[in-house]
């Protein structure tokens with residue numbers, strides 16, 4: 001049987017990436033959802049697989065891809081600028097303080 005693949009693209013100013021997700025292989029462990037500090041991943045309760053719902057938030061840390069033991073997730077970089085670490089930690093602090101941005 002041919003594997004089903006879901007393709008999600010993010011074409012932002014900072015980076016453009018493509019997630020290729022073998023949804024058939026997703027076992028539902030939800031590691032990707034727990035691991036992603038940017039809350040990119042969501043669980044689709046109806047279809048029973050995880051998918052990147054907010055790809056624009058991705059900071060390309062590759063944790064989701066590395067943690068998925070079923071090799072569901074393949075992140076392909078179309079183009080990327082280096083994330084500014086100071087800006088990134090400021091964003092995280094805002095998040096902890098309950099602010100957006």
Ligand code: SF4
Nearest residue numbers: 026027029030032068
């Ligand atoms: S880590 Fe992989 S197998 Fe687990 S929920 Fe995420 S995509 Fe599915």
Ligand code: SF4
Nearest residue numbers: 036058059061062064
């Ligand atoms: S690469 Fe990092 S930020 Fe992007 S979706 Fe995966 S865990 Fe989240």
